[in-house]
Amino acid sequence: MDRVRNPYSPGAGRKPAALVGRDDAIRAWATALQRAERGRTDQPFVLYGLRGVGKTVLLSEFRRNASKRGWIVAQIEAGSGKTLRELLGEALYAPLSDLAQPTAGKRLLKAIRTALSFKASYDTTGTWSFGLDLSGVDGGGADTGILDTDLRKLLRDLSDAAEEQNIGVAICIDEAQDLNVSELTTLCTVAHAAAQDEWPLLFAFAGLPSLPRIMAEAKSYAERFQYFRIQQIDETVVAEALTIPAAQEDAEWEDDAIDLVVVSSGRYPYFLQQYGQESWNVAVGPTITKHDAQLGILQGNNQLDNGFFRARWDRATPAEQQYLRAMAIDGDTGSSSGEIASRLEKKPKSLGPTRAALINKGLAFAPEHGVVAFTVPGMAAFIARQTTA
Incomplete structure (x- = not known):
């Protein structure tokens, strides 16, 4: 053919021609968008699951649906070598540029000035130009260097500006497990403040199966977020x-x-x-x-x-590949760290750095204490094919 x-x-992350089996999450997001426009902000959405199950596709669908309603939307991917401050700052430039018109309202002008100060907090040489005269406009102050303070100020002012336009702000973060502890803690804190004060602000996170545990460890109230386990269709x-x-x-x-x-x-x-x-x-x-x-x-x-x-497979060192081979004996269901050590005839503690490196590379995750599993379905069978090839 x-x-x-x-x-x-x-x-x-490529959207399929038919996005099936994700109706519950899409409907819940659509409801949250409408509720936020009426001053009723929902808890953040957390999409978690193995690689290849469509988390990024679903997160991008969230972004598209918010954009269709005219929202101020930023989608970023953690773990790219840039800080959360840089990623969010740059992601917000395009949507703010679209709104930066001479007829912009007072709150929007204030938000744009605050965004300019946020930009200055991580880039003292670069400049943004929205083609507007902001002299005499309130705002700014998002350049203290304290992430919690600066991000809260930026999103508060953006939310005020969005409310003036009867829309909201959506922040979508992929590979969220790769955020550092302070960044994740800040996001949880700001999301909590937004819910308490009913800002028209929604967060959506996507990441590996370990993400719910990581978020709960960052802030205990993250346990109350809306979690969607994304699995096979x-x-x-x-x-x-x-x-x-x-x-x-x-x-x-x-x-x-x-x-x-x-x-x-x-x-x-x-x-x-x-x-x-x-x-x-x-x-x-x-x-x-x-x-x-x-x-x-x-x-x-x-x-x-x-x-x-x-x-x-090629991202793993020879020692890490040996560890992965020992995991593959158990298939994709997960392996006991102690059993892996026994198979490799080594002490469990000596394999700790190898296990940590595999988790850091996103090749494995810990579904529970003392257990390690592949982040990619079918990896065990692939390894078996390499062993017998």
Whole structure:
């Protein structure tokens, strides 16, 4: 079939042609947006789960939905080597530029001046120009160098400006587990203040399965945030991730082909997109057959092994790869740190730095005390294939 019309799009954070199985979270966010516009701010949203389950896609959908309502929206990704201060400051420039008009209201002008001071707090050489005369305008003061003080001032003034426009402010943070403790604590504190004083401000965080524990350790009241565990697509709707995009391009799937791809993918969105793309490419069409799906899965696994899995495997040192091999014996369910040490014939304490390095690289996480698991589904099988190759 025509590869140009291929509707499947594997890739980090790429929105699929059919975003299925996430209705509960999307509806809850839509409700929160409307409530905030009426002065009833909800607790932050926290999306957590393994890699490849669509957390970034869902977070971006949150951003798009807020933007469609005219909100001031910033989406950032932690762990990129920049501080939270820098990431948020730069992410807010574009939406503020769009609002910076000569007819801007008093609160918006104040917020823009405060944003300029926030910019100066991390970049004394760079300048922003919104093309407005801000002389005599209140605001500023977000340049003390104290993150809690500066961020609270910035988001308070932005929220006031948004309220003047009958909209709100949305801050979406991906890979939130990579924020440092002080940054995460500050965000929790500001979110708590926003909820108490009913600012039209919403936060959405996305991260690995360890994120709820990390947030609760940062601030105990983070336990009251709204948590959504993002997992495989529910079996009742998973077929739609394949059939809806195909129908949009006047194609269809045989039932046996759908069943084969669904089982092979484990219902993980990333793998569904990969197998869907490859099955489409090998099919003559307009019907994707079971044979097409078999070939698509083989080619999809090759693509996953050489990209999705290989990129992570190659980030590990030889010692870390040895540790991962010991984990892979237990599959994707998780391994006891003590059992791993026994397999490697080493003392558990001596493997502590290796375990910590794997967690820091995002290759593993600790679902509970004394247990370590892969952050990527299917990693154990990939490692087994490398061992037997």
